[in-house]
Every structure is written in C-alpha cells, then in structure tokens.
Amino acid sequence: MSQDQVPEIVVDRLPLYLRMLEFLKKEDKAITSSQELADRLGLSSAQIRKDLSYFGGFGKQGTGYAIDYLIKQLRQILHVDRVWDVALIGAGDLGRALAHYQGFEQQGFRLVAIFDNAPKKIGTAVGDLHVQDMAELPRLVREKTIRVAILAVPADAAATVAAKLVELGICAILNYAPITLNVPPNVRVYHIDPVIGLQNMAYYL
Amino acid sequence: MSQDQVPEIVVDRLPLYLRMLEFLKKEDKAITSSQELADRLGLSSAQIRKDLSYFGGFGKQGTGYAIDYLIKQLRQILHVDRVWDVALIGAGDLGRALAHYQGFEQQGFRLVAIFDNAPKKIGTAVGDLHVQDMAELPRLVREKTIRVAILAVPADAAATVAAKLVELGICAILNYAPITLNVPPNVRVYHIDPVIGLQNMAYYL
Numbered sequence: 001m002s003q004d005q006v007p008e009i010v011v012d013r014l015p016l017y018l019r020m021l022e023f024l025k026k027e028d029k030a031i032t033s034s035q036e037l038a039d040r041l042g043l044s045s046a047q048i049r050k051d052l053s054y055f056g057g058f059g060k061q062g063t064g065y066a067i068d069y070l071i072k073q074l075r076q077i078l079h080v081d082r083v084w085d086v087a088l089i090g091a092g093d094l095g096r097a098l099a100h101y102q103g104f105e106q107q108g109f110r111l112v113a114i115f116d117n118a119p120k121k122i123g124t125a126v127g128d129l130h131v132q133d134m135a136e137l138p139r140l141v142r143e144k145t146i147r148v149a150i151l152a153v154p155a156d157a158a159a160t161v162a163a164k165l166v167e168l169g170i171c172a173i174l175n176y177a178p179i180t181l182n183v184p185p186n187v188r189v190y191h192i193d194p195v196i197g198l199q200n201m202a203y204y205l
Numbered sequence: 206m207s208q209d210q211v212p213e214i215v216v217d218r219l220p221l222y223l224r225m226l227e228f229l230k231k232e233d234k235a236i237t238s239s240q241e242l243a244d245r246l247g248l249s250s251a252q253i254r255k256d257l258s259y260f261g262g263f264g265k266q267g268t269g270y271a272i273d274y275l276i277k278q279l280r281q282i283l284h285v286d287r288v289w290d291v292a293l294i295g296a297g298d299l300g301r302a303l304a305h306y307q308g309f310e311q312q313g314f315r316l317v318a319i320f321d322n323a324p325k326k327i328g329t330a331v332g333d334l335h336v337q338d339m340a341e342l343p344r345l346v347r348e349k350t351i352r353v354a355i356l357a358v359p360a361d362a363a364a365t366v367a368a369k370l371v372e373l374g375i376c377a378i379l380n381y382a383p384i385t386l387n388v389p390p391n392v393r394v395y396h397i398d399p400v401i402g403l404q405n406m407a408y409y410l
Contacts, residue, residue, distance in 0.1 A: 008247075009214070015404035023385050040385070042213075079407045086403070093305060097298035098399065102360075103383045107400040108407060147410060148403065172406035174399055178308045180228055180245070188409055190402035194303065194379055195312040197395035198291070198353065199220035201377035202284045202313060204393055205352060 010051045016041060017048070018074045025067050033064040080108025085144050087170075089161055090152035091116035091124070091131045094176055098152055099126040109148065113140050134161075141168045150174045151181075162189075215256045221246060222253070223279045230272050238269040285313025290349045292375075294366055295357035296321035296329070296336040299381055303357055304331040314353065318345050339366075346373045355379045356386075367394075 020040055024032050034045040034052075041048075052058055055077055058070050075081040086109050088095055099114055114126055117134040124131050132140070140146065149170045153161050158177030165173060166187050173189045175181055181189050225245055229237050239250040239257075246253075257263055260282055263275050280286040291314050293300055304319055319331055322339040329336050337345070345351065354375045358366050363382030370378060371392050378394045380386055386394050 011408050012405060014408065015401040018404065019398070019401070020385070077408070078404045079410055080404055084403075084407060084410070093298050093302035097302055100298060101383075101399065103398075103400055104403075107404065109400070109403050148406070150399070172403070172410060174402050174406070178306075180225070188406045190406050192397060192399065192402055193224070193308075194306065194355070194397065195308055195314070196220040196224070197379050197397055198289075198309075198314050198377070199223065199283045199285055199312065200217060201353070201379070201393045201395050202289060203216050203219065203282070205284055205289070205377060 006054050010054055013043075013051055014074055014078055017051075018071065018078065018080075021067050021071045021074070025071065030067055031064045032067055032070075037065075075108070078108070083108055083110050084148050085110055085112045085146050086148045086150060087112065087137065087140065087146050088114040088150045088152065089116075089134075089137075089165070090114075090150075090154075090176075091118070091121045091126060092152065092154075095152040096126050098150060099129060111150075112144060112146070137164070138168055141170065146170065148172045148174075150176070152176045155179050211259050215259055218248075218256055219279055219283055222256070223276065223283065223285075226272050226276045226279070230276065235272055236269045237272055237275075242270075280313070283313070288313055288315050289353050290315055290317045290351050292317065292342065292345065292351050292354045293319040293357065294321075294339075294342075294354060294370070295319075295359075295381075296323075296326045296331060297357065297359075300357040301331050303355060304334060316355075317349060317351070342369070343373055346375065351375065353377045353379075355381070357381045360384050 017037065020037055034048040037048050038045040058065055058073055088098055088111050091114050095114060099111060104111060114129045114131050115134050115137050116122060116131050121131045122133050147170060149165050151158060151161060151173055155177050158179050158181065162173060162181045162183060166183055171187050175189050175191045178193060183189055222242065225242055239253040242253050243250040263270055263278055288310065293303055293316050296319050300319060304316060309316060319334045319336050320339050320342050321327060321336050326336045327338050352375060354370050356363060356366060356378055360382050363384050363386065367378060367386045367388060371388055376392050380394050380396045383398060388394055
C-alpha cells in the first residue's frame with residue numbers, strides 16, 4: 001500500500017506500537033496479542049488489528065504476534081530500520097537536554113551536530129558534540145545530506161530558522177518552539193508542546 | 206454530553222483547535238470557518254465540525270465561528286478557564302528548560318514548585334522558583350491541592366517518582382521520561398517523547 005493511502009491517524013499510532021513492542025521485548029516476552037497491546041496502550045484490539053492490516057496483518061488468528069518480527073516490520077514501515085542523521089538547532093537548556101537524551105540512536109536517529117548563534121555558546125561541549133555556529137549549518141546539511149532537524153530555539157527565532165531549514169532541503173522538523181510554523185506541503189512538522197498534553201489531561205480532571 | 210462519551214481522539218484535537226484559534230486571534234481575526242481551521246491544521250472541515258458537534262456546535266451555517274467565543278467555550282470544555290497549579294519534578298537541563306517556558310500560565314497552568322533530590326541543586330534558582338528537596342513534595346501537594354505534575358527525571362528514577370506522585374493524589378502526569386509508566390486507571394499520563402515525533406515523520410521520508 002502506498003504511503004498516501006494510509007490515514008495519518010494510523011501512522012500516528014505506529015510509533016506507539018513500536019515503543020510498546022520494544023518494552024514487551026525488554027520484559028523478555030516473545031509473543032503478544034492485539035488484546036495485550038490494546039490493554040497496555042488504552043486502545044481497542046480491533047483498532048490495532050485494523051491499523052496493522054493496512055500493512056498486511058503480521059499475526060495469525062489465535063497465535064498472536066511474534067514480537068521480534070513485528071518490531072522489524074514496523075521499523076521498515078517507519079523507515080527507521082536505518083539511522084537518520086539529525087541536526088539540532090538551539091543549545092539552550094532544551095537543546096542541551098535533547099543532546100543528552102540517550103534514546104535517539106537505537107530508534108533510528110543520530111544527532112550529528114548542534115548549532116546556535118550565540119558566540120559564547122559556540123565551541124562549548126554538549127555531550128559528545130560541540131556547539132557550532134549557525135553559519136556552518138548549510139555545509140553540514142549538504143555534506144551529510146541531512147533531512148531531519150530538531151528546532152529548539154526561542155519562539156521569536158523559530159520562523160526564521162525554520163525558513164532556513166526548509167531552504168536547505170530539510171523536510172522533517174521536530175518543533176519545540178511554541179509557534180505554528182508555515183512550511184511548504186512537502187515539509188513535515190511535528191510540534192512538541194507541553195501545553196497540548198496538559199490541556200488534554202485537564203479535560204479529564 | 207458527559208466526559209466519557211466523547212472519544213479520546215476528539216479530546217486529543219481540542220487543544221490543537223484552541224491553539225490555532227489563539228494564533229488566528231493574534232493575527233487580529235475575529236471570525237474563522239471549519240474550512241480555514243482545517244486548512245491550517247491539515248484536517249478535513251467535516252472532521253472539525255463533527256468534533257465540535259459533540260459539544261453543541263458553536264457555528265452557524267454560513268457565518269463561521271466567532272473566534273473569541275469559541276476560545277472561551279473550548280477553554281471551559283478543557284477546564285483551562287482556570288489555572289491549575291503544577292509541580293515540576295526534576296531540575297536537570299529539561300526541568301530548567303520547562304521552568305523557563307513562558308507558555309504555561311496563559312494556557313491554564315502555573316508551575317508553583319520544582320523539585321530534585323540532588324543536594325547541589327536544592328536551593329538553586331531556576332527562573333522565579335528555587336529547587337526544593339523532594340522530601341518537601343508531600344507538604345506542597347497537600348497545601349496547594351496539586352493534581353498535575355510534570356515528570357522530567359531520568360528514566361531510571363521515573364517509575365519510583367511516578368509511584369510517589371500517584372500516592373500523593375496527583376492524577377495527571379506529563380511524562381518526559383522515556384519509559385511507559387504503570388499507573389492506576391484514574392491517573393492520566395501524557396507521554397512526551399521526541400522519538401515518537403521523529404518516527405512519525407520518518408514514515409513520510
């Protein structure tokens with residue numbers, strides 16, 4: 001099935017399935033079921049079977065899913081059976097926290113550089129990386145054919161930096177800045193905003 | 206309509222509508238339409254009308270939505286027409302970034318305290334707050350009747366801290382730790398995980 005035919009809402013759930021499967025694997029489980037996944041994730045088992053059916057199913061009636069096999073398939077579907085180089089823009093508190101985050105590489109992403117435009121930050125060490133001048137970004141993107149960036153700059157700088165990223169050929173932006181970015185249709189933005197999560201939970205309070 | 210009758214997936218979208226309406230308001234717009242919201246958010250206008258119909262509609266055929274009115278209604282529905290006190294656990298890079306985040310208070314949340322268990326962090330200033338000893342958490346939660354917490358601690362500490370939060374009566378946890386928390390059914394967890402966003406976008410790469 002071509003990418004465009006799978007509803008976005010289904011794609012949204014695939015990383016959650018993958019994370020849960022890897023969690024179950026760490027618990028030394030080899031087989032799971034749509035019911036177990038549903039219970040763990042707060043979804044219905046019918047939903048999970050339907051979502052996976054877009055890609056061919058992966059389970060046999062009555063025998064459940066082989067966790068290792070389903071992890072492998074989901075990683076292929078999500079294109080994280082490889083490692084994507086990622087540029088991190090912003091070396092403030094948030095940028096530093098992200099640079100220290102240990103979960104990227106085993107999930108398909110490698111931070112290869114961190115950029116900032118503040119002279120006092122440029123050259124300083126953050127984890128295994130050194131903060132580079134924003135002026136160096138075009139060269140790095142070109143040399144490493146980078147397609148993915150994380151935007152961890154203040155709100156008032158985000159639009160300008162995002163425009164620069166798009167101009168350089170970045171087509172996936174994980175946006176931590178609390179603004180809506182205007183990008184061309186071929187560029188995807190995933191907005192990480194704590195307020196959205198808090199408001200979502202407040203509904204149930 | 207009672208809370209339980211609205212699908213979670215609809216509730217998930219309400220904060221996105223609210224954010225977009227506030228964005229349009231900042232652009233000095235007074236009226237919008239389901240079509241404009243749909244175009245801006247990458248959804249269908251039918252979806253937006255259907256979502257809002259769970260709560261009574263709010264628009265008249267042909268005249269669109271009055272932005273101020275819809276903002277007010279959505280804030281009431283989401284229970285953010287008041288301000289919730291929030292405890293932030295973890296004063297590392299991420300905790301500090303969150304403490305400096307300016308977007309909480311106008312969206313219904315106020316960070317009232319930040320906690321850590323590292324002696325060298327306790328007492329230090331982070332924005333307008335001072336880091337408090339985790340041992341002080343129960344008193345603060347009781348005194349301020351806190352129901353919402355943000356968990357910004359390392360993965361290996363998250364389960365223990367989450368259990369403590371639940372024990373103290375916290376019923377909404379914004380979880381930044383890269384692990385799945387086991388909590389009772391009456392406690393909601395909203396997991397913020399950069400990997401989920403990156404994998405989602407990688408599908409389209």
